[in-house]
Amino acid sequence: MDIKSLQTKYMDIIKDRYVESEDEDIYFKNLINSKNLKVLNEIIYYWRANGIEEFCLLTSSLLKKTDCFEEKITEYYRNNNFSNYLEEFGKSFLNFIIKDENKLNSFVAEFELAMKNVNSENRNDYFIETKYNLNEVTNYILSDGEYPCEHNELSIIKVSPTLENNFCILNNN
Amino acid sequence: MSQKILGATHEFKNPGLLEKIYPYIGYVEITPDSISQNDGNKVFISDETIQEIKNISKEKKIVIHGVGLSIGSYEGYSKDYIKLLDTLFNEIEFEWHSEHLGYTKVNGETLGTMLSLPRTDETLDMICERVTEIKSRYGKDFLLENIIRIIPEYESKYSEAEFMNLISDNTGCGFILDAYNLECDQHNHGFDIDNYLNELDISRVKEIHIASGIIEDGFMMDAHCGTVMDSTIELTKKILNLKNSNISMVNYELLDEAIPIIGEDEIKDEYARLSGIFN
Numbered sequence: 001m002d003i004k005s006l007q008t009k010y011m012d013i014i015k016d017r018y019v020e021s022e023d024e025d026i027y028f029k030n031l032i033n034s035k036n037l038k039v040l041n042e043i044i045y046y047w048r049a050n051g052i053e054e055f056c057l058l059t060s061s062l063l064k065k066t067d068c069f070e071e072k073i074t075e076y077y078r079n080n081n082f083s084n085y086l087e088e089f090g091k092s093f094l095n096f097i098i099k100d101e102n103k104l105n106s107f108v109a110e111f112e113l114a115m116k117n118v119n120s121e122n123r124n125d126y127f128i129e130t131k132y133n134l135n136e137v138t139n140y141i142l143s144d145g146e147y148p149c150e151h152n153e154l155s156i157i158k159v160s161p162t163l164e165n166n167f168c169i170l171n172n173n
Numbered sequence: 174m175s176q177k178i179l180g181a182t183h184e185f186k187n188p189g190l191l192e193k194i195y196p197y198i199g200y201v202e203i204t205p206d207s208i209s210q211n212d213g214n215k216v217f218i219s220d221e222t223i224q225e226i227k228n229i230s231k232e233k234k235i236v237i238h239g240v241g242l243s244i245g246s247y248e249g250y251s252k253d254y255i256k257l258l259d260t261l262f263n264e265i266e267f268e269w270h271s272e273h274l275g276y277t278k279v280n281g282e283t284l285g286t287m288l289s290l291p292r293t294d295e296t297l298d299m300i301c302e303r304v305t306e307i308k309s310r311y312g313k314d315f316l317l318e319n320i321i322r323i324i325p326e327y328e329s330k331y332s333e334a335e336f337m338n339l340i341s342d343n344t345g346c347g348f349i350l351d352a353y354n355l356e357c358d359q360h361n362h363g364f365d366i367d368n369y370l371n372e373l374d375i376s377r378v379k380e381i382h383i384a385s386g387i388i389e390d391g392f393m394m395d396a397h398c399g400t401v402m403d404s405t406i407e408l409t410k411k412i413l414n415l416k417n418s419n420i421s422m423v424n425y426e427l428l429d430e431a432i433p434i435i436g437e438d439e440i441k442d443e444y445a446r447l448s449g450i451f452n
Contacts, residue, residue: 003295004247006327010288011279027327036324039392043323044285050430081282084241085211121212 055090
């Protein structure tokens, strides 16, 4: 098999998008179920998880608390071409979680990304609308608070490099 | 004073540790990818980092060892990595540079790890062409390092040593021998280290890497997370004492993540121990 086909096949297997043909080489049939592939995936997962834990503490803590950290990391790296640079990779992951169907995950990722952005070269202001109460959310993630529910009223959080602690809640719900 | 052959990898995140191990090392190994930044538009090495490397180079020899070249990717090696190497070549004096005989990207997509190559004529031609380009670009010694084989081998025409020798014969490329990686392959796949060393043109080996790792689910991995095992030290001594051995440096590899776990003083003690053996 030529090098292009072989490398492409390995990539498809790692990214879990490989479709086995009926007359597939026994080598690949064996690889799919091998301990080696399991170890390979563990290595890939370990480095992605390590990076995300370092880069976005709040979001990763929430995902761990709700037992979906491993699932989200794996889903992310299998479906995205991620950067080897932590800042780029971390921000891309947060953007991925912002699109999550779970609204709490989405809100926390959006807030954390805005906080990251105002601490970097980007000096813009961000306004985040949410039905969550930020204090309840951080209490849940960082202490033993209850899983926060959405309120009826909207809260607006301003994230800005000019603010003390880089954020303030404009109207609490 | 004779040149110390022990080296250390430095990523400029632990200046206190470098200060502690300074007396034991003759070489500092720099990884362009680890010291670079990405501002969203381009990858670069900051002026401050360049100056820090220059300061170190006044007292220690600098070598460069990358991880992001991906010389084995079918579509071509990384242009971003070459840009980083260009910066270092233009700004600092270094002894030689090196990379891994493997690949981390396929068609521009990141694998998330590094895979080894099948040892075929197609791969040989591809690697030799790229090594020749790189050597011509910088005019400096370029070394390739053996990496561990995580997944079972597909089809290879040449043995590991034969393949390395052919690359070197065709291009003048040298080698890094990673002693711990050899032990990993022996443990995981029954790789015959003695046979490999008998077959390899040892005169082309300029650098040895020593490290430690973990065994997980029976699989030995080069995690670079601990002090060096006796078996790795003995293997390294064996390589150093081989006929025609011409090795300039023994580099102890340790990931930044492992430093707080092991402790700076313990790492300093490890360098002192290794210095007593190899310097």
